[in-house]
Each structure stands twice: as C-alpha cells, then as structure tokens.
Amino acid sequence: MLSYYLGIELSDSLIISPHKGLNLPWGSCALLVKHGAYLHAAMTLDFQGNCLADTQHDHYSPSEYSLELSRPFRALPLWLTLRLLGTSHFEDCIREKMALTMFCYEELKKIPDIEVGPVPELSTVAFQLKSKDNKGLDELLTKINQDGRLFLSSTKIDGELYIRLNLNSISTHTAHAKKALKIIKEFLNRS
Structure with a gap:
C-alpha cells in the first residue's frame, strides 16, 4: 500500500480528483463520506421557501448533499471518457507521468547543490538546496x-521548505521534463 493511504480508515471524508491525474475537466471529482447523515444535515436548508415547496420527498436526492440545489452530473466526463477510451489510455498517461517523475527525481539527485525529498509516489518531485x-x-x-x-511551487515536508516540480499535465512529455531540468540547472548556476 502506498504511504499516502496509511490511516485513511481514520478519516471522515475523502475527495477523489481525477481531473489531476486523469486529465479530466476540473469539476470531475467525488466526495466520499463516512457519515452521510452529517453531510445531509450540513446541506439541508432550515427553511423551505415557496420555490422549494415541492422538494419535500422521501427518496434520496443528490441536491441535498451539496451546496447546489440542482443535480449536476459531475461524473459524466469520467464515465464518458472511460466508456469511449477505456482504462488503458489512463494507465498509459499515469505510467508516462510516473516515468517522467522518476527521471526528474534521478536527474535532480545528480545536481551537486540539490537534495531531493522523499521518493515520489505521485507525479511531484520535491527538492531543496x-x-x-x-x-x-x-x-x-x-x-x-x-x-x-517554468512554474514551480513550494511546500514544507517535515517543517522544511522544498520546491515542487509537478509533472501531471497531459501536455507534459520527456522534452518538457528535460527543459525544466535545464532551467533549474541554469538558475542554480547563476546563484
């Protein structure tokens, strides 16, 4: 089991965002909750205005579990894409991004002034001076x-500052990863 799943059974909720690793539209996500009644209570209106008078019912309504009063079909992009392309397309994308991530991780380890963070389990490499x-x-x-x-961001790991190189865009390929490494080296040499 990957370490980012350790302790998952202790959480009250989990959000799954396939828009990142599976290259789907931004709103494509799922929220899993341990206690649906708590979510329902948080989203249920305490008042029923005239426009909501007909919403009283005894059946499950997704609109009572979100801020929206409508019933958006946010799973449609994922369902349709899986239906049309199957899972192999996504497996190939994930494999490519993980290979790029490990390539960058190994290349950053070779730079004398750089110390890399933990071995990546996802498509992000963390490094520091x-x-x-x-x-x-x-x-x-x-x-x-x-x-x-190139755009990089920062994070803290065990209280220490790191730069993050994220490689999960559908448009990112080997040439882009090599260019990112070249830019990082270029700016390190300027220092």
Whole structure:
C-alpha cells in the first residue's frame, strides 16, 4: 500500500480528483463520506421557501448533499471518457507521468547543490538546496517563476521548505521534463 493511504480508515471524508491525474475537466471529482447523515444535515436548508415547496420527498436526492440545489452530473466526463477510451489510455498517461517523475527525481539527485525529498509516489518531485538555505531556495523559486518558462511551487515536508516540480499535465512529455531540468540547472548556476 502506498504511504499516502496509511490511516485513511481514520478519516471522515475523502475527495477523489481525477481531473489531476486523469486529465479530466476540473469539476470531475467525488466526495466520499463516512457519515452521510452529517453531510445531509450540513446541506439541508432550515427553511423551505415557496420555490422549494415541492422538494419535500422521501427518496434520496443528490441536491441535498451539496451546496447546489440542482443535480449536476459531475461524473459524466469520467464515465464518458472511460466508456469511449477505456482504462488503458489512463494507465498509459499515469505510467508516462510516473516515468517522467522518476527521471526528474534521478536527474535532480545528480545536481551537486540539490537534495531531493522523499521518493515520489505521485507525479511531484520535491527538492531543496543541500545548504538548507531557505532564503536562497525562495530566491531560486522566485527567479525561475519570474522568468516565465517554468512554474514551480513550494511546500514544507517535515517543517522544511522544498520546491515542487509537478509533472501531471497531459501536455507534459520527456522534452518538457528535460527543459525544466535545464532551467533549474541554469538558475542554480547563476546563484
């Protein structure tokens, strides 16, 4: 089991966002809750205005489990895409992104001034300066992002600042990963 699932049984809710790894529209997601009654109580209106007088019923209504009063079919993009393309398309995308991630992880390990974070389990590589100089790392991140050819973000792992290189876009391929590494090296050499 991957470590990001450890303790999942202790959570009250879980959101699944296939729009990230499966390249679907942004609103394609699912919320799983342990206690549906709590979600229902949080979303149920305490008043029934004239426009909602006909909404009283004894059957399950998805509109009573969200902020929207309508019944959007958010699963349609996922269902339709799976129906048309099957799962192999998604498996290939995920395999490619994980291969790119591991490629970048190994290449970043070779850079003398860089210390990589934990071995990636998803499509994000975290790295920092070996000197653990947060000011220098922040400056590096700012300069790279201001340049405009690459966008990186930061995070903290065990209280330490890291830069994140995320490789989950459907448009990201080997040439893009190599270009990202070249840009990172270029800005490291300028420092």
